[in-house]
Amino acid sequence: GENVEQHPSTLSVQEGDSAVIKCTYSDSASNYFPWYKQELGKRPQLIIDIRSNVGEKKDQRIAVTLNKTAKHFSLHITETQPEDSAVYFCAAAGGTSYGKLTFGQGTILTVHP
Amino acid sequence: ETGVTQSPTHLIKTRGQQVTLRCSSQSGHNTVSWYQQALGQGPQFIFQYYREEENGRGNFPPRFSGLQFPNYSSELNVNALELDDSALYLCASSSIQGGPQHFGDGTRLSIL
Numbered sequence: 001g002e003n004v005e006q007h008p009s010t011l012s013v014q015e016g017d018s019a020v021i022k023c024t025y026s027d028s029a030s031n032y033f034p035w036y037k038q039e040l041g042k043r044p045q046l047i048i049d050i051r052s053n054v055g056e057k058k059d060q061r062i063a064v065t066l067n068k069t070a071k072h073f074s075l076h077i078t079e080t081q082p083e084d085s086a087v088y089f090c091a092a093a094g095g096t097s098y099g100k101l102t103f104g105q106g107t108i109l110t111v112h113p
Numbered sequence: 114e115t116g117v118t119q120s121p122t123h124l125i126k127t128r129g130q131q132v133t134l135r136c137s138s139q140s141g142h143n144t145v146s147w148y149q150q151a152l153g154q155g156p157q158f159i160f161q162y163y164r165e166e167e168n169g170r171g172n173f174p175p176r177f178s179g180l181q182f183p184n185y186s187s188e189l190n191v192n193a194l195e196l197d198d199s200a201l202y203l204c205a206s207s208s209i210q211g212g213p214q215h216f217g218d219g220t221r222l223s224i225l
Contacts, residue, residue, distance in 0.1 A: 103155030
């Protein structure tokens with residue numbers, strides 16, 4: 001089955017800096033890669049997603065890049081703000097696990113004012 | 114547009130008991146997936162329902178079962194509860210199979 005590795009497990013940045021979180025996946029048939037933000041005690045919130053026919057997608061301060069050959073994808077947050085502090089999860093789905101999201105272990109992002 | 118709603122928000126059970134958790138999908142969504150999230154970990158896929166049938170299952174024993182109703186709402190049933198079943202149970206719905214999944218607030222289940 002699919003296996004998703006996420007790094008780093010914790011990330012601390014100063015307000016205004018950029019943050020990058022990286023994930024690798026094992027199933028070359030996976031074709032859908034969402035990112036979720038989960039604040040303490042709240043639901044995971046879909047913040048951006050990308051499909052395997054696209055190499056990069058951007059939404060304001062957030063961007064995701066995908067390298068299918070290397071089987072890794074990354075979340076980029078620019079001009080970080082304290083409200084970006086949360087746990088971020090990457091996930092992968094598709095191929096034989098159509099509809100089943102396999103999540104990474106999560107990254108605790110802390111943005112210091 | 115109504116989002117995904119789950120009930121109850123919290124539940125305390127003892128080992129060996131049975132529990133039923135409920136989920137109403139977001140308006141217009143016909144696919145429901147259930148996930149278990151242990152403290153400090155990412156959600157783990159339990160199973161997905163589409164058109165009232167199980168459509169994919171993760172690595173969970175048969176004592177985890179579910180249902181989907183004609184209005185696309187869903188139930189997760191867990192029998193013979195074990196201490197390790199203590200977790201946040203999340204429901205997610207999507208408008209199509211393989212589409213973006215939107216989560217509810219979850220049910221926090223504690224097993225004593």
